[in-house]
Amino acid sequence: MDEVAWFAGVATCIKILLIPSYRSTDFEVHRHWLALTHSLPLSNWYSDRTSPWTLDYPPLFAFFEYFLSLPASLIDPTIVNLTQGLNYSADSVVLFQRFSVILSDFMLVFAIYRLTKDLPSSLRGLVCIAILWSPSLFIVDHVHFQYNGFLLGILMLSLSFLREGRDFIGGLFFAVLLCFKHLFAVAAPVYFVYLLRHYCWGKYWIWRFLMLGLMLVSVLSVAFGPFIYYGQMKQVIQQLFPFDRGLCHAYWAPNFWTLYIIADKGIGFILRRLGLNVPAPTASFTGGLVGASPPFAILPKVTPLATFLLVLLSLSPCLVKAWKQPKPDHIIRWVSYAYTCGFLFGWHVHEKASMHFVIPLGFVAVSSLEDAAHYNLLSVVSCYSQFPLLFETKEYPVKVVLLLLHSFLMWSSFSLQFGKYASGKKANDAKSEQGCGERIRLIGKMGRIYLLGLLVIEVWGQFLHTYLLGDKLPFVPLMLVSVYCSFGMVYSWGFQLKMILRCT
């Protein structure tokens, strides 16, 4: 507890210091939800249109906002006022909302404490550095403003129970998580297969299966029951699944579809050069209805169903493994892999979704040198792909130094840790007398070249682009970031798949 509390404490100090930094519209979104849940009856929560920021999280999150609105109304009634509170930005609301994120993060701290209870203290420190000090969490939750730390805390809590073999409670927490944020459902197939094989399989399988089903139904009914009672289910579903969105988010998340679009554009460009009559794509990928116009010139059109099937297909090796050998030791690896698939092939993915697998992988990273090397690279890529979220000059040094600091810390502490192991193994060698002086290569040659490329892209996007091209092609720097980061993400997916096929 000592170490975890210490790491959490230091992180809390940094979070407090970040209070006056830039806030995105998500801040107002969550403030509006406080007002919405506080001043309207439950039956109107999902149908209110006072602000464009309608409630689009599942009911438990709405209850969470309602719970937060109780102290908020005592601190400053304007915060929870539906009309007067719009775009309210007094110190009271900033402090209240920022502290609500900081305090709700202790869910993650508790989960990490549970998860790392049995690890030796140096490994526990590594996990804390990787997860509690994750720069993505600082950037997205404490600058940009969201509650990912809290939600990921529930996920990690569920995983910590699964690892202990307490499958029922683990499943319960996962069901709760789904009612907080339905985007976490990507891992549901893995949970289903794992729980079926590890929890239900055996003599009393029918009872256990029914127990699980009953648990799921009761969680869902607690969350959705009131809305069914008020006949609001249609509105809820419409809010939760807005399938009229485009394939990619406004800023392309670094996933497979980014590469797909670029490939399409590239092929189209080459064919046009060759004299073939290829229609140039007109519609953007980010907004509008999908079916309205074919945005792809050459490659086949992508539909939500196709992305869904592709996610399932990429998940299947992991599901087979989970079916064959359902071992608690591998569950975190499988769940992270599921989120990776969802991120890489999913429909309308946000760049923030990469945290869904980067955070759990922080725990996997301490299991071997290979995992550590992969994690070092992945966390840099994931954090870097979130840089465009903070676009103001004021926060520029914050994000750069934060990423540098974290990668240095991880790199040095992981090298030290695995260096220790390496020298411990060769205890009989004469060489090991030098002890930790022997340096192990955490990041290989390719990795280094790749990271150097990130630096080039950052320098280009920040300085050279406006200097050399002026206002021309303003979208190129952002596009370069997401395309370049997608390569890293695809590598990470491949690596995870390889590790799953080999180790589990």
Add this chain to the structure above:
Amino acid sequence: MEGKGKEERNPTKKSDRVVVWLLHRKFTLLSILLFAFFLRILVSLHPYSGARRPPMFGDYEAQRHWMEITINIPPREWYKNTTFNHLAYWGLDYPPLTAYQSYFHGIFLRALDPNSVALSSSRGYETPLSKLLMRWTVLSSDALVFFPAALYFVIVYYAGRKDDEVAWQLAMILLLPGVILIDHGHFQYNCISLGLTIGAVAAIISENDVLASVLYCLALNHKQMSAYYAPAFFGHLLGKCIRRKNPLLETMKLGFVVFGTFIIVWWPYLSSVEAILEVLRRLAPFERGIYEDYVANFWCSTSFVIKWKRLFSMQTLRLLSFGATLASILPSTVHQISVPSRQGFLYAMLNSSFSFYLFSFQVHEKSVLLPLVAMSLLALEEPLLFHWFSCYAMLSMYPLLCRDGLVVPYGALLLLSNLLYFTPQVFGGHRRRERVSFGFRKVLMALCLLSFLVIHVIYLSVTPPKRYPFIFEAFIMVLCFSQFVVIAAYTNMKQWMLQSSCFPKEKMH
């Protein structure tokens, strides 16, 4: 064999060792440096003194105004009241090096935001860009002066210690919450003068007295407050010189170095005695009272009992404070002249700056940074005392920082410094368990700690009674003063009980 022995003593070999040492531990140290820098960036997101508070604004405006003055009018008129330079509006009252620094920073600002330093029209100028640029001038000064100096000091002074301990010591110097808050929150450039001073200390420890003299003179010429350390430097260097082969020659050499540095820095003002006096008059604020606001020093804290300001004339008070300061620095200076040692020198720095803070004329709350930095150099040797002092030094500046709207970073940094002090041992932490043997002492410490915590809350949440609007400030002041006196008395005693053998014998001839 003899040759080898000589080589070991050779300073170049020593610097080689330093390089090897650095390479070996570069990641830990780099992480600490980056973390310290990161914290400074975070604190600089918060408000500064006098933000959006016309007509006088605060220290931020003073610094900006000096940039405006120095880049727009010739150096000779910087300290003069002219049509463009109204001394009543934040007239330059720091020595020339501060003016030069303002000049360079002013050029930087002019290049990126010309309106922010335009003559006369830019008063109270605050745009997001200009604020950012101003913050960056402090950040860069800190990274270029304070950081290398602290690293240099830690490497030479704690060379024989374990890696973890050295890293912890470096963190303690670089993460002093008080210094970070005043420089990057409140807005000042203490990092430059303090950094130069630490550099001078490191130079003395690595036996480079000439460099030390130059650096210390630069520190003096950046902020006259650096004179708080002067008795220690004077005593230690004199004590060392008179032990050398040619005491007179050595002393003369350092005297010339000091003289030369001053001449170079003061060059634009050496045209006449009148010009020099003009600058000097700006530097010495003798027109002001013996204390301002609620500073936790002797004069202010005892003013409840003895109404100094009413009983004595200004002239008498000046003499009184001068006498008291002199008397209190005498022991530590005499100790350094008679038995100079490295450790003793650090204690002497602490003691003399403490004496100035407690007894000298016109002390500001922020002056507590000087003894605080001196104490931080000894963090590894006096961990508990250092931590205790650091917390109370923060408390003594609490009302000031509250006025600047810096309560949030104050709380965060106070918590952080406590966490770092208690870094778990596994992660390179240095935790020495202090044995508190007497029940009485334990109770006393608990009481102090309790009042420390309670006063923070009360100050923020309770409105003081109308008859005594400053009752809480006064309580904070008395509480801090009581701690400071005890700490100062202890460190003075400690300095006298040091064994003179700490100084390497072979260096003495």
